[in-house]
Amino acid sequence: MKLFFTPTSPYARKVRVTAAEKGLSDRMELVLCDLRAPDQAHLAVNPAGKVPALIGDAGEAIYDSPVICEWLDTATETPQLLPCVGPERWTVLRGEALADALMDDAVTLVLERRRAEGQRDRVLEQARVTALRRCVAALERELPAWPQTLTLAHIAAGCALGYLDFRLPDLDWRRDHDWLSRWCEDFSRRPSMRSTQPG
Ligand SMILES: N[C@@H](CCC(=O)N[C@@H](CS)C(=O)NCC(=O)O)C(=O)O
Numbered sequence: 019m020k021l022f023f024t025p026t027s028p029y030a031r032k033v034r035v036t037a038a039e040k041g042l043s044d045r046m047e048l049v050l051c052d053l054r055a056p057d058q059a060h061l062a063v064n065p066a067g068k069v070p071a072l073i074g075d076a077g078e079a080i081y082d083s084p085v086i087c088e089w090l091d092t093a094t095e096t097p098q099l100l101p102c103v104g105p106e107r108w109t110v111l112r113g114e115a116l117a118d119a120l121m122d123d124a125v126t127l128v129l130e131r132r133r134a135e136g137q138r139d140r141v142l143e144q145a146r147v148t149a150l151r152r153c154v155a156a157l158e159r160e161l162p163a164w165p166q167t168l169t170l171a172h173i174a175a176g177c178a179l180g181y182l183d184f185r186l187p188d189l190d191w192r193r194d195h196d197w198l199s200r201w202c203e204d205f206s207r208r209p210s211m212r213s214t215q216p217g
Pocket of ligand 1: 029053066069070081082118
């Protein structure tokens, strides 16, 4: 299979960490993308021109990180990262959605900050910071009740918080979130996280 990615995308990192945890990294060819000028091969897989996008071994196109991660989870039996049925499935999917929402706020904020002075929308920036802080607080409240084994929600949370550390250190999200900060430190030591550090 082939993964279209950029090294700094937190969504692509989710997929790479998932592949590593599933023991699938060796089967995944990484294709570096230029998001300002997506090439035809990338657009043929994902018409939106976003990363991550995956071509499976049978040539199937799969995109959007939650879809790719679930697809990878079904590719091998263990470890199972998304429970098949029951309340835990919804806990994990909701946790992943919360972490993805945090990524959305952070990525939007980073892009807005890159605009030329005078073109930046400070109201939008403040709204994203407020939403992002709400998501971090919700993660700290909810994560202790997630399954004790590794899940797609844990992977998404680790990648979202890692992106805040990487691109938005001035927000100092750790200041008011000791427990989550310690969780993140611990999670970042996993080989799958170490081998996919952005930069
Ligand atoms: N919901 C998507 C979001 C992916 C996304 O927005 N990726 C960014 C990179 S971090 C991208 O490709 N941006 C290029 C663009 O929007 O044209 C996912 O979970 O995969």
